[in-house]
Amino acid sequence: MNLSLKVWRQKNANSEGKFQQYDVQGISEDMSFLEMFDVLNERLINEGESPVAFDHDCREGICGMCSMYINGEPHGPNKGVTTCQLHMRSFKSGDTITVEPWRAKAFPIVKDLAVNRSAFDRIIAAGGYVSVNTGNAQDANSLPIPKDNADDAFMAAACIGCGACVAACKNASAMLFTSAKISQLALLPQGQAERTMRAEKMVAQMDVEGFGACTNTGACEAECPKGISLENIARMNREYYGAVLSSK
Amino acid sequence: MSWVTKTLSSSLGKKLIMAVTGLSLIAFLLVHCGINACIFLNDGGHTFNEAAEFMANNLFIRVTEVGLMAGFIIHIVDGLMLWKSNTDKRPVKYAVVKGEANSTWYSRSMGLLGSLLLIFLVIHLRHFWVVSRFTDVITSGEKTLFQEMTEVFANPIPVVIYVLGCISLAYHLLHGFQSAFQTMGWNHPKYTPFIKSVGAGFSILIPLIFAAMPIAMYLGWIA
Numbered sequence: 001m002n003l004s005l006k007v008w009r010q011k012n013a014n015s016e017g018k019f020q021q022y023d024v025q026g027i028s029e030d031m032s033f034l035e036m037f038d039v040l041n042e043r044l045i046n047e048g049e050s051p052v053a054f055d056h057d058c059r060e061g062i063c064g065m066c067s068m069y070i071n072g073e074p075h076g077p078n079k080g081v082t083t084c085q086l087h088m089r090s091f092k093s094g095d096t097i098t099v100e101p102w103r104a105k106a107f108p109i110v111k112d113l114a115v116n117r118s119a120f121d122r123i124i125a126a127g128g129y130v131s132v133n134t135g136n137a138q139d140a141n142s143l144p145i146p147k148d149n150a151d152d153a154f155m156a157a158a159c160i161g162c163g164a165c166v167a168a169c170k171n172a173s174a175m176l177f178t179s180a181k182i183s184q185l186a187l188l189p190q191g192q193a194e195r196t197m198r199a200e201k202m203v204a205q206m207d208v209e210g211f212g213a214c215t216n217t218g219a220c221e222a223e224c225p226k227g228i229s230l231e232n233i234a235r236m237n238r239e240y241y242g243a244v245l246s247s248k
Numbered sequence: 249m250s251w252v253t254k255t256l257s258s259s260l261g262k263k264l265i266m267a268v269t270g271l272s273l274i275a276f277l278l279v280h281c282g283i284n285a286c287i288f289l290n291d292g293g294h295t296f297n298e299a300a301e302f303m304a305n306n307l308f309i310r311v312t313e314v315g316l317m318a319g320f321i322i323h324i325v326d327g328l329m330l331w332k333s334n335t336d337k338r339p340v341k342y343a344v345v346k347g348e349a350n351s352t353w354y355s356r357s358m359g360l361l362g363s364l365l366l367i368f369l370v371i372h373l374r375h376f377w378v379v380s381r382f383t384d385v386i387t388s389g390e391k392t393l394f395q396e397m398t399e400v401f402a403n404p405i406p407v408v409i410y411v412l413g414c415i416s417l418a419y420h421l422l423h424g425f426q427s428a429f430q431t432m433g434w435n436h437p438k439y440t441p442f443i444k445s446v447g448a449g450f451s452i453l454i455p456l457i458f459a460a461m462p463i464a465m466y467l468g469w470i471a
Binding site: 006017019069071072073077098100103104105106168170171172173175203204206207210211212213214215216217218219222223230231233234235236237238240241244 | 251254255258259260262263264330333334336337338339340341342343344345346347349350351352355356358423426427430431432433434435
């Protein structure tokens with residue numbers, strides 16, 4: 001496959017960025033999108049140019065590091081996959097592909113396509129944890145958890161924190177991420193001790209970081225590689241309203 | 249900052265204000281549509297004029313009207329504030345956005361649809377509310393509100409404006425109705441499909457009835 005890439009190049013957070021066009025030839029349709037970038041970067045290094053910086057780690061869709069905005073969609077055109085799982089067979093030879101970084105005030109660009117997502121870490125640090133000592137694993141029957149709650153908590157815990165929700169949202173809102181993290185703990189007995197404080201603090205931190213509000217367009221859910229449901233945002237809203245009314 | 253101010257100025261609080269005021273405006277639409285639909289009785293505006301007179305003179309309605317105006321103003325101001333703050337959250341825009349891949353155009357255009365509705369609202373208030381409240385045209389018995397309607401809608405320009413206003417209203421409601429429930433945290437597999445169906449029905453039916461009024465008057469079906 002021969003492709004034309006329009007890639008956002010930006011030296012650092014403070015410099016001006018611009019699109020640079022690259023023609024890549026001989027790309028196998030079995031390559032992942034990141035492997036295609038590896039081919040481009042090898043060529044750039046050989047030519048003495050600076051390679052395109054992009055985040056990646058596990059390359060099997062579970063770490064949440066890859067973060068490219070491809071042809072107007074986070075993680076590209078396929079549903080339920082991260083960029084590392086997007087294969088070149090999803091494109092046609094001769095295509096022009098525009099690749100941009102996640103764009104949000106709360107995700108400053110580090111270099112090229114790599115953005116700083118530590119705002120997510122600070123939201124987690126504000127309350128997305130269980131600090132009570134839960135001890136060793138107990139006998140499963142000693143702590144009854146309704147199957148529905150266990151399933152919903154598991155589904156929420158599938159969030160890998162990649163930030164595609166923020167990238168897809170027209171308001172750069174982090175509500176799908178924050179609500180998934182609040183939900184996974186609110187639904188389980190271990191999360192009850194700090195339930196009230198958690199919702200208040202995580203929502204407050206989300207606002208401090210500079211993420212937008214939710215318009216309920218559903219773009220986040222549609223683009224989430226892990227299929228995190230909008231039901232979590234409704235649950236976060238309930239948790240938050242309940243928390244502000246009941247906290248002392 | 250008190251906990252109330254803190255809550256209502258948070259991103260979730262601002263959305264809650266939009267949802268609650270939006271639902272109260274939806275309730276108003278239902279009453280407004282019900283009363284105006286009296287013109288379809290085609291009795292020369294008799295029933296409609298009586299209903300309008302009742303609404304104008306009833307103390308409870310007049311007190312509620314203050315709440316309604318507050319609801320409109322809060323919904324508009326809060327909406328504009330949210331639009332401004334949300335726009336600032338992405339200082340560098342994307343070069344390519346494939347919005348249709350993940351959401352409906354009207355859910356992404358609530359600010360635009362709301363602005364069109366605001367323009368329509370100003371025109372609409374000028375046509376009827378200002379005439380009935382701030383002039384003595386109606387109170388002096390010179391004209392009835394029904395006659396005022398027939399005069400306004402004898403001209404094709406207001407008819408087109410009103411139909412466009414109703415189309416904006418339909419799309420604004422199509423997203424806003426169910427979105428308000430989601431914002432209030434009411435999302436459940438049992439009743440969310442019901443809310444969405446009722447919302448879609450309301451969003452189509454109410455603007456359709458409203459749009460039928462100027463069209464019917466212009467075409468002379470109601471006189």
